[in-house]
Amino acid sequence: MSFVKVDHVSHSYFSPKSRVEALKDVQLEINQGEFVSFLGPSGCGKSTLLSIIAGLLKPTFGEVRVKGKNPMKTKNTIGYMLQQDYLFPWKTIRENTSLGASLLHLPSQETDIMVLALLEEMGLSKFIDAYPHELSGGMRQRASLVRTLVTNPTLLLLDEPFSALDFQTKLKMEDLVLSTLKSYDKTAILVTHDISEAIAMSDRIILFSKHPGKIHRVFEVPKELVAISPFEARNHSSYPAFFHLIWKELENLE
Numbered sequence: 001m002s003f004v005k006v007d008h009v010s011h012s013y014f015s016p017k018s019r020v021e022a023l024k025d026v027q028l029e030i031n032q033g034e035f036v037s038f039l040g041p042s043g044c045g046k047s048t049l050l051s052i053i054a055g056l057l058k059p060t061f062g063e064v065r066v067k068g069k070n071p072m073k074t075k076n077t078i079g080y081m082l083q084q085d086y087l088f089p090w091k092t093i094r095e096n097t098s099l100g101a102s103l104l105h106l107p108s109q110e111t112d113i114m115v116l117a118l119l120e121e122m123g124l125s126k127f128i129d130a131y132p133h134e135l136s137g138g139m140r141q142r143a144s145l146v147r148t149l150v151t152n153p154t155l156l157l158l159d160e161p162f163s164a165l166d167f168q169t170k171l172k173m174e175d176l177v178l179s180t181l182k183s184y185d186k187t188a189i190l191v192t193h194d195i196s197e198a199i200a201m202s203d204r205i206i207l208f209s210k211h212p213g214k215i216h217r218v219f220e221v222p223k224e225l226v227a228i229s230p231f232e233a234r235n236h237s238s239y240p241a242f243f244h245l246i247w248k249e250l251e252n253l254e
């Protein structure tokens, strides 16, 4: 059984005067532990599909299953990582990173142990009693990843989480996030406009076209690129040709 199953999903937005066909007959299966990227021109329905998978939006047609269940009707915890970190400025890093777990009523002792371990892993243990404004953008993103992982999410949805970071921090975050997710065997979907990021992080890249939004092409990332870190992947000899292939395809869709 696939971990995420998107079965003939179509979605339209209606207004009194118009109808926007955001997604048309999307079919997709994602396996446990897989890292998949959604890539495509602006308005091709990537965010709409992410909201449907998260159970926040009911598709006009078709259905989605996450671990065999309708995401709107189950308590699958979905972890989000977004462009903004949404840390509360008046709470310390310890309080911020424990928050999701306490809202889900997870046992506080186990949460404390996991928060400490993950903050250590993210190089943030010295900042446990600091407030978000005392941290850099990359550090705040790492703290928000800890807050997400502490809830032990079934599935992680990453919606352009690195786009506000400077280039060097972004590359470091890609390495850290991917190695952390792989070590916890997490399944993740990344929405991005950045071809290099999609190649560096994913097992598979789903390229969408727009009007209506549908899957245009699926790229398996070459094995030799999947086996190494995102930073190393960008410097591998297979990288330029694969980048070029996707670039050409995307250029025709814009």
Ligand SMILES: Nc1ncnc2c1ncn2[C@@H]1O[C@H](COP(=O)(O)OP(=O)(O)OP(=O)(O)O)[C@@H](O)[C@H]1O
Residues within 6 Å of the ligand: 013, 014, 020, 021, 022, 040, 041, 042, 043, 044, 045, 046, 047, 048, 049, 213
């Ligand atoms: N709430 C809404 N009401 C009406 N139309 C919407 C709504 N949300 C999205 N759309 C339309 O649906 C289409 C798909 O939008 P969506 O945001 O899913 O695309 P996207 O690929 O995530 O875009 P971007 O890369 O710019 O974030 C677009 O044409 C958009 O204008």
